[in-house]
Amino acid sequence: MTHRIAIPGASLVEHESISVEGDEAHHAKRVMRLDVGDAVEVLDGAGGIASCRILKCEKLGKREGWRMEVVPERVRRVPPITPHVEVLSEPPKGNDLVRMIDQLSQLGVARWSPLACARSEVEPRAHKLDRIRRTAVEASKQCGRAWALEIGERIAFEDALRAEPGTRVVVCHQNGGAYRSTSAERVRLLVGPVGDLTEQELQAAQAANAEIATFGPLTMRIDTACCAASAVTLASL
Amino acid sequence: MTHRIAIPGASLVEHESISVEGDEAHHAKRVMRLDVGDAVEVLDGAGGIASCRILKCEKLGKREGWRMEVVPERVRRVPPITPHVEVLSEPPKGNDLVRMIDQLSQLGVARWSPLACARSEVEPRAHKLDRIRRTAVEASKQCGRAWALEIGERIAFEDALRAEPGTRVVVCHQNGGAYRSTSAERVRLLVGPVGDLTEQELQAAQAANAEIATFGPLTMRIDTACCAASAVTLASL
Structure with missing residues (x-):
């Protein structure tokens, strides 16, 4: 299963890169050991699911942790569950x-x-x-x-x-x-x-x-x- | 709600006293603060529910803890849940x-x-x-x-x-x-x-x-x- 990253309210547009920071970036890099070129899925929590590639991965500092830039290759919109x-x-x-x-x-x-x-x-x-x-x-x-x-x-x-x-x-x-x-x-x-x-x-x-x-x-x-x-x-x- | 005591496999017969020991006796006496004359319900785990009164309550010793004698006043048999x-x-x-x-x-x-x-x-x-x-x-x-x-x-x-x-x-x-x-x-x-x-x-x-x-x-x-x-x-x- 592709690793999922949740960024509530993120704007998901194909080919427009998204910045991932904080816990999500730390978890993807240090726990899942993902790096440039790997696939991730970004969820915006409001029906959007973006299949992405990691474009960049950098350490901002000891306190700030990691930052990733991921690029949506494909964005899907899923309707809410009914009822x-x-x-x-x-x-x-x-x-x-x-x-x-x-x-x-x-x-x-x-x-x-x-x-x-x-x-x-x-x-x-x-x-x-x-x-x-x-x-x-x-x-x-x-x-x-x-x-x-x-x-x-x-x-x-x-x-x-x-x-x-x-x-x-x-x-x-x-x-x-x-x-x-x-x-x-x-x-x-x-x-x-x-x-x-x-x-x-x-x-x-x-x-x-x-x-x-x-x-x-x-x-x-x-x-x-x-x-x-x-x-x-x-x-x- | 009447305090319930579970004694898996207990024989529940009206007017035939039941011995309650161990955790159940300790809990009834020390946590629920029940004593002689109080009502309890004994469940045998196999459909039997006995409405009882506490007849006797004694401390066996520091290690053995409490022991109660409870007497079923009424015994009901409940069918299992279907399906x-x-x-x-x-x-x-x-x-x-x-x-x-x-x-x-x-x-x-x-x-x-x-x-x-x-x-x-x-x-x-x-x-x-x-x-x-x-x-x-x-x-x-x-x-x-x-x-x-x-x-x-x-x-x-x-x-x-x-x-x-x-x-x-x-x-x-x-x-x-x-x-x-x-x-x-x-x-x-x-x-x-x-x-x-x-x-x-x-x-x-x-x-x-x-x-x-x-x-x-x-x-x-x-x-x-x-x-x-x-x-x-x-x-x-």
């Missing part, structure tokens, strides 16, 4: 959040955002969100996602029930029915907190015409519930 | 295996066994299998599984294709078709190694009439693939 699956949940504690973002990336989920429920306990810190943005970019390289998983802002449960038109909103809950497959292009999955959704929240979901569905016979931890619901939604076409 | 889903895969490396067993337990998978493929790299050591048996028991308590996830012996890919009658064998592969839901009572999911299945293995799967199915649009790590395939299989009734 567009968005997951909103309380952030699982500790390292489970990072691992969940990695798994959701591999599953093909488009976006994850922290969900604020009445019984939510965990509010993610800014540095944690930065860390999982990096996780999402790393996961994209590993599983070859042309579109990186987006990390959204925290949103209140009641607001999350109101999605843009054409979106199917599904509340994952142990007492729900079996998930019904959909032809909707956008699916929003809401996973409640450890302490469960309140009666009031479930009523609000019904009033907003959200589907209340269960994705397994047992009580699942948040990260497992998010993965199960995503896998089922993306497989039910 | 009976069995997952066979190369063991993910390091701690990923432990985490995967935990997730598969929550999803309702009945059994996991290590799979030996032509390109397999990892053969799990005995102490690792012991560790994940404990993980499966712990997970049962957390998600309230009456039947603990079983850990099977290592089996060769070609042998795994031959399952007992009434079992649907599904090979999870990136180039497969969409999974077709089944009314089979038993489903066996085979997930190939990091280096992929060989052409010969895929041909053997076809010759054995196994279904070759994909469970997501991207390349997944082994643990994610096992979870996705299990979630979809258990949700497709």
Whole structure:
């Protein structure tokens, strides 16, 4: 497999060289031992995949590390995965959040955002969100996602029930029915907190015409519930 | 939620007291601070759930720790989850295996066994299998599984294709078709190694009439693939 380099927001134009610095340059040079003439793939995280050759490789200094110049020989544009699956949940504690973002990336989920429920306990810190943005970019390289998983802002449960038109909103809950497959292009999955959704929240979901569905016979931890619901939604076409 | 105690193979008979020792007794007494008269649930890992009261609680000694006598007031027998889903895969490396067993337990998978493929790299050591048996028991308590996830012996890919009658064998592969839901009572999911299945293995799967199915649009790590395939299989009734 060709080594992948992620440069979110990079401009990918055939024959116009791209500068690669920092960790990506260090990893390509020192870990993968790539050098001038070798092939790499550059992902812009927004559907662009450029098959490149390394044109130049130089050491800027001890602190600055390495810098590469790579030239796209061919640029492909890949459409986003359908349906567009968005997951909103309380952030699982500790390292489970990072691992969940990695798994959701591999599953093909488009976006994850922290969900604020009445019984939510965990509010993610800014540095944690930065860390999982990096996780999402790393996961994209590993599983070859042309579109990186987006990390959204925290949103209140009641607001999350109101999605843009054409979106199917599904509340994952142990007492729900079996998930019904959909032809909707956008699916929003809401996973409640450890302490469960309140009666009031479930009523609000019904009033907003959200589907209340269960994705397994047992009580699942948040990260497992998010993965199960995503896998089922993306497989039910 | 009533505190759960797992005693694999315990005999659960109403009014016949059960002895609880070791970690389970220590955890109930010292962490959960339970004592005589408190309610606990004892799981035998084979469908039995006993609602008990603590009758006695004594310290055996510094090394031996605590011992409890609990009395079942009511014993329920719960049928196994259907369909009976069995997952066979190369063991993910390091701690990923432990985490995967935990997730598969929550999803309702009945059994996991290590799979030996032509390109397999990892053969799990005995102490690792012991560790994940404990993980499966712990997970049962957390998600309230009456039947603990079983850990099977290592089996060769070609042998795994031959399952007992009434079992649907599904090979999870990136180039497969969409999974077709089944009314089979038993489903066996085979997930190939990091280096992929060989052409010969895929041909053997076809010759054995196994279904070759994909469970997501991207390349997944082994643990994610096992979870996705299990979630979809258990949700497709």
